[in-house]
Ligand SMILES: Cc1cc2nc3c(=O)[nH]c(=O)nc-3n(C[C@H](O)[C@H](O)[C@H](O)COP(=O)(O)OP(=O)(O)OC[C@H]3O[C@@H](n4cnc5c(N)ncnc54)[C@H](O)[C@@H]3O)c2cc1C
Ligand SMILES: Cc1cc2nc3c(=O)[nH]c(=O)nc-3n(C[C@H](O)[C@H](O)[C@H](O)COP(=O)(O)O)c2cc1C
């Protein structure tokens with residue numbers, strides 16, 4: 001499942017930040033991390049600052065935080081961050097040369113569409129991150145890819161620069177379609193009902209995507225979020241209800257989960273809106 | 274630095290706390306490296322119950338200052354599922370040679386943690402664990418309400434002694450009683466476990482705790498299970514006090530745990546009388562915490 005080289009020690013590693021750039025309301029954090037090795041689009045890593053992790057709001061953060069790997073090439077990984085609380089705030093402060101704990105790659109990623117079928121990538125807010133590496137991988141394999149991204153407001157629109165050729169929707173009408181990214185998805189599916197959907201974003205958006213794809217009989221892979229303590233299946237804390245009963249651990253059964261495995265995407269999951 | 278514990282020889286004194294490391298999931302995440310670089314000297318399973326349990330509804334986690342409140346609800350496959358599917362995958366791990374004094378790998382024995390809400394349930398669990406060779410020892414999680422009295426079995430010394438005594442002849446394997454810290458007199462509970470025939474006691478389990486959902490009007494619990502248990506560095510001074518008090522009161526070995534993050538913390542547990550030290554929450558932050566701590570004790 002994971003692409004750790006055989007013989008790697010199962011532990012976190014300290015790596016150096018090479019850059020931390022502002023992208024509108026987001027930050028792009030780059031780290032020198034050759035040990036990340038080969039990974040699947042949609043896999044994630046648990047990150048924590050080596051220095052001063054703790055002592056923020058409510059004396060947090062304490063645990064590491066989960067982030068999609070937005071890109072990885074030439075030994076450098078990048079992550080797209082949104083400041084929503086003490087953990088992300090501390091990571092957004094890091095500067096080139098600072099040290100970061102990384103555990104990963106973790107979880108299971110997206111699987112490519114069947115030969116000849118178009119991939120529609122649907123992202124919302126900071127959830128666009130895993131779609132960047134997915135777009136790279138699908139394009140390199142020669143497949144047809146459409147990208148639909150939704151943002152709350154003007155400050156977040158620059159995030160779209162992480163991907164190529166994206167069509168936008170915004171809640172405030174500041175760019176692209178004034179409305180939901182799922183409106184764009186419905187239009188795309190009317191013109192190409194054979195497409196396969198890949199989505200990541202806030203729970204409300206994912207539930208919209210799931211419901212549309214279920215109605216139209218379109219396969220969908222959803223990258224979910226959940227509050228996580230460990231990221232490698234140890235704590236059983238990151239669960240979402242599975243269709244037919246029981247729970248899935250988002251960190252090891254996902255984060256990319258086939259929409260057919262879910263009755264619905266629950267809103268509690270702790271995802272930033 | 275190898276240690277003897279209830280007749281088992283362990284490469285070093287660091288094991289995992291039940292429910293804080295899933296060897297099978299970790300094998301999936303980290304690959305074959307885990308087989309020969311297992312971070313603990315013994316592997317303690319999650320709590321196993323007679324019937325399968327799905328666990329509590331989410332959210333199950335709340336981060337607090339230097340700690341974690343969890344309300345996981347003991348999800349597990351049930352006894353039959355554990356024995357048939359999980360146990361066969363658990364026997365072959367070798368501990369990380371970095372952490373053993375002779376630099377060699379040693380087999381990692383399996384300790385199976387079980388919980389039942391009646392004496393009959395517990396007996397069925399213990400009897401079933403007595404058979405498989407892969408199970409080296411049995412840990413009883415007694416932080417479970419008695420279905421008849423509603424009291425935690427482990428919180429009442431008299432009840433605890435009866436329960437342990439009733440299980441003693443069901444197994445020749447070492448029986449470890451994992452005490453609850455949510456009791457008026459924990460050392461008295463430890464003594465009761467010893468009197469009932471326990472071979473060792475382990476402590477502390479999580480401290481009962483609660484968190485309210487942020488940013489909403491009115492008090493609504495955050496955790497799907499309502500209340501939960503606090504673990505991590507926030508509880509370490511409490512754990513140290515309880516481990517010291519228990520070790521002073523019983524003659525059987527003590528497994529100390531609660532907030533241990535470093536070799537220095539583990540050394541403190543050993544200094545107040547623990548024979549082994551278990552690491553829980555710190556493994557979430559670093560799956561190699563166990564081997565890092567053990568190597569630091571060398
Ligand atoms: C697989 C995966 C991939 C992700 N990828 C990205 C990514 O690429 N980029 C990105 O920016 N984010 C990503 N996230 C989300 C990111 O992990 C969270 O935003 C981050 O953990 C928030 O931490 P914080 O300390 O900043 O905020 P927190 O204060 O932890 O707040 C985050 C949310 O958690 C809940 N919460 C509030 N207080 C607590 C508490 N004390 N304990 C528990 N929960 C609380 C609330 O619902 C809150 O909205 C991903 C998450 C997952 C699971
Ligand atoms: C997420 C989580 C799950 C746990 N599950 C169990 C369990 O199934 N059985 C048990 O006896 N203890 C369980 N525990 C308690 C731990 O084994 C340990 O006693 C406690 O967490 C204190 O140690 P720590 O501070 O190092 O985590 C759990 C603790 C956590 C944090």
Ligand code: FES
Pocket residue numbers: 227228229230231232233234235236237238249250251252
């Ligand atoms: S985050 Fe711990 S099991 Fe998924």
